[in-house]
Amino acid sequence: MLRAEQNEILTRVGPGTLMGELLRRYWTPACLTAEIPEPGGTPARVRLLGENLVAYRDTFGRVGLFTGPPATPSRSLRSGASRSSGDTAWYISPRQGKP
Secondary structure (H helix, E strand, O other): OOOOHHHHHHHOOOOOOHHHHHHHOOOOOOOHHHHOOOOOOOEEEEEEEEEEEEEEEOOOOOOOEOOOOOOOOOOOEEEEOOOEOOEEEEEEOOOOOOO
């Protein structure tokens, strides 16, 4: 049986934790590609290993993933313009009458 301290080490996977740092060294599926909208669509929010991430498609249909905004009810993610290089600009704006 594990001691409480050992259990904490093995079960905490957030940024800066021992197990979190170990798991980040390996490929981990974040979501299905079917869950990511087509190019120009609103990006999909993904939570993985205690982090909020954003999955999107660039103008060529390639999938990208980056650290997303903090999950707060007063903010939403709005998409910016996709560029032909595949870089996409995103910005955070207050929700406007949406739950």
